[in-house]
Amino acid sequence: MHSYEFTTTAQRETYRPFVRGVAATMAAYLASPTLVHPLELVTAEACANVVRHAYPEGQTGPLRVRLRVTPRVGVEISVTDWGRGCAACPLPPGGLAGPELPDVPEGATSGRGLRIIACLCDAVTGETGPDGNTLHLQLAIPEEQWRTSNLTITETSLSRR
Amino acid sequence: MHSYEFTTTAQRETYRPFVRGVAATMAAYLASPTLVHPLELVTAEACANVVRHAYPEGQTGPLRVRLRVTPRVGVEISVTDWGRGCAACPLPPGGLAGPELPDVPEGATSGRGLRIIACLCDAVTGETGPDGNTLHLQLAIPEEQWRTSNLTITETSLSRR
Amino acid sequence: MAHLELDDHGNILVAALTGELTLANATEVRTELERLFGRKGVSDVVLDLGAVSFMDSSGLGTLVAASTKARSMGRRLLLYRPTPEAVHTMETAQLTGFFPILDDEEDLLALLPD
Amino acid sequence: MAHLELDDHGNILVAALTGELTLANATEVRTELERLFGRKGVSDVVLDLGAVSFMDSSGLGTLVAASTKARSMGRRLLLYRPTPEAVHTMETAQLTGFFPILDDEEDLLALLPD
Numbered sequence A, B: 001m002h003s004y005e006f007t008t009t010a011q012r013e014t015y016r017p018f019v020r021g022v023a024a025t026m027a028a029y030l031a032s033p034t035l036v037h038p039l040e041l042v043t044a045e046a047c048a049n050v051v052r053h054a055y056p057e058g059q060t061g062p063l064r065v066r067l068r069v070t071p072r073v074g075v076e077i078s079v080t081d082w083g084r085g086c087a088a089c090p091l092p093p094g095g096l097a098g099p100e101l102p103d104v105p106e107g108a109t110s111g112r113g114l115r116i117i118a119c120l121c122d123a124v125t126g127e128t129g130p131d132g133n134t135l136h137l138q139l140a141i142p143e144e145q146w147r148t149s150n151l152t153i154t155e156t157s158l159s160r161r
Numbered sequence C, D: 001m002a003h004l005e006l007d008d009h010g011n012i013l014v015a016a017l018t019g020e021l022t023l024a025n026a027t028e029v030r031t032e033l034e035r036l037f038g039r040k041g042v043s044d045v046v047l048d049l050g051a052v053s054f055m056d057s058s059g060l061g062t063l064v065a066a067s068t069k070a071r072s073m074g075r076r077l078l079l080y081r082p083t084p085e086a087v088h089t090m091e092t093a094q095l096t097g098f099f100p101i102l103d104d105e106e107d108l109l110a111l112l113p114d
């Protein structure tokens, strides 16, 4: 297992550069850039929630992502803040699963972040305590989607056309 | 100023995903992807040195990059290890500058990392102590190379061709 | 920002967004869309998402808000050629069907009165 | 890995590398290059770097090592169409002139005996 940790201050201005960093580290493991989108999106949603909801209006605080990559198996993305905690959104005891979430009203302008996360992750659990409020996202990645090697030598003989 | 911190365990296997993460965070600030190459290369060289030289053969230890971005001005990349220290490569007191480095012998298979760093950075300083061994790389980035906004709305009126 | 000429019969405005549509710029985009709907004679705004490389739920929320406001004034926000990633994001956010979507130029030209 | 057919007069081998050439795979690439030089009848190995997106000083060091070993056996390692980034890395590493570089297909075909 390979472990990486990323931290910054949760702000609208740092949100995208930060998430792009996490996504690029994950992308380095994958065969095709298109596979990165769901991984980047769930990371983005969890980090956006920290920026928008964790700390009191007008204040900010730390945002940390721990990434654990188990090559040929999957990734675990743990997003932590040290803010007010997810009291407003207690996760079901067994974690978050799409069908258990209430539907989002059609014209709602918010409330879709956790739904996207639940829909794209294989398991979502949460935890609140002195070590921060953490959302753990787990995604399995099929074996053929991993980059097998970043080197291929193809040989051709040289001859005039 | 925006601050980011990246950590991992210094290993050949984590080196590229880690450096790609740092590079992608920097890339998010820049107008063109081609500008990213020198930033990625100096980060890569400093991180490769930690992987290869910091810890005793067969052992490993932490590798940390602190990135400070001052929009429209430049970046500072600080690469830290907690290994044997750079006793083998004391930096000149005023920091590292290209011309002060001895030339690399033509057929040498190593010894080019610090030269590349010195050549591409505007200032390089080093520091060794209980808080680790850190190489600070500073790079100024011309104002026109920063991404001004990631949104442009262009308007056109619709009419049949 | 290109200058806008609304043509005679056309009260449809096409606005192209490039870059990303996320929490980082959601407020900015919403202000801009409201400004477009505020233009005299504009009935529909067609937002070209062809060059939008990344969109999150905050970006989507901004489009929902702008669309709802437009509807309340009898106007429409239409989305033009969203990328497969953007469509996927809308699907997982259960927003398919909320916005009229124009897939290609043919769909776009079909909006024009004959 | 494609099968290799050396043609009659040709003892030149073209090997294309894709991906990256860095500390992460320097040892692997070196072993591979030595294997190619070990082939019967091979005099020159032309390494196609056109699809190498990133190269660091460890990657370069591997090429220097392979080239030096080849020279000692009277053989050559030539680099074919390195990207502008790779050329830049070689320049800052003061390695310009060390490797014979083929810029394009014309340079490549010029290697062939008439």
Ligand SMILES: Nc1ncnc2c1ncn2[C@@H]1O[C@H](COP(=O)(O)OP(=O)(O)O)[C@@H](O)[C@H]1O
Residues within 6 Å of the ligand: A049, A050, A052, A053, A054, A081, A083, A084, A085, A086, A087, A088, A089, A109, A110, A111, A112, A113, A114, A115, A133, C057
């Ligand atoms: N890190 C967090 N800290 C505090 N509250 C949170 C956090 N993440 C989510 N929440 C709460 O959960 C709610 C639902 O989040 P989400 O589904 O992402 O929708 P939205 O963020 O658009 O409201 C938020 O409105 C917020 O009250």
Ligand SMILES: Nc1ncnc2c1ncn2[C@@H]1O[C@H](COP(=O)(O)OP(=O)(O)O)[C@@H](O)[C@H]1O
Residues within 6 Å of the ligand: B049, B050, B052, B053, B054, B081, B083, B084, B085, B086, B087, B088, B089, B109, B110, B111, B112, B113, B114, B115, B133, D057
């Ligand atoms: N983080 C580090 N810890 C210990 N020694 C280092 C570190 N970075 C560089 N060095 C020393 O400096 C020397 C020169 O480094 P460099 O110019 O990158 O060339 P190379 O790594 O190819 O030898 C290394 O050989 C090593 O002895």
